Amino acid sequence: MTDDLRDRLRGAFRWTDPGPPADYLVSDRSGWWRDPVILHGLGPALADLFRAARPTVVVSPEVTGFLLGPLVAHALGVGFVEAYRAGARRAIAEPMIWTEVPADHRGDAQHLGVRRRLLADDDRVLVVDDWASTGAQARGLRRLLGNRYLGTAVIVDECPPEVTAELSIRSLLAGSDLDP
Numbered sequence: 001m002t003d004d005l006r007d008r009l010r011g012a013f014r015w016t017d018p019g020p021p022a023d024y025l026v027s028d029r030s031g032w033w034r035d036p037v038i039l040h041g042l043g044p045a046l047a048d049l050f051r052a053a054r055p056t057v058v059v060s061p062e063v064t065g066f067l068l069g070p071l072v073a074h075a076l077g078v079g080f081v082e083a084y085r086a087g088a089r090r091a092i093a094e095p096m097i098w099t100e101v102p103a104d105h106r107g108d109a110q111h112l113g114v115r116r117r118l119l120a121d122d123d124r125v126l127v128v129d130d131w132a133s134t135g136a137q138a139r140g141l142r143r144l145l146g147n148r149y150l151g152t153a154v155i156v157d158e159c160p161p162e163v164t165a166e167l168s169i170r171s172l173l174a175g176s177d178l179d180p
């Protein structure tokens, strides 16, 4: 199943040329969510990367993580906690734990926060996201979670190998699988 899923992920992915003045391609991941077979298979496939580590909860950064994280949590039979990006919406009223996220692939400094009451000291937390580029989200959430952090499951990992190893990132595809 996972090899079929990898093929479908490659087939449903697009690089888009935004045109001048941009001189780069942008990733279009929307085909992944539009394909019912991919949507059905993604949760279990990402869950299997860390199932043996027995996560008790999934945490994902907004916004794509809010789509993907619950699929993985459901496959693991655990709950889901949102990690919000500061400034992306109205302030959240409940007490939060915030962490600074190192400058990401676009060079922006960010803060991620989770509602304090949703994480127990003995939780074993799996971070889920669609893509790891520099590992900034994973690194920020590892700092926020401390010893509760198990690792990060992503669809695509294009981090340098030492970052992948340091942050325990596991993926279905490497960046090179999607070369334009």
Ligand SMILES: O=P(O)(O)OC[C@H]1O[C@H](OP(=O)(O)OP(=O)(O)O)[C@H](O)[C@@H]1O
Residues within 6 Å of the ligand: 061, 062, 063, 064, 065, 104, 105, 129, 130, 131, 132, 133, 134, 135, 136, 137, 138
């Ligand atoms: O490893 P990093 O350098 O942290 O980069 C990975 C992040 O980049 C993307 O977020 P982006 O804001 O582009 O997309 P999203 O808002 O759709 O989640 C992706 O969803 C990850 O969250």
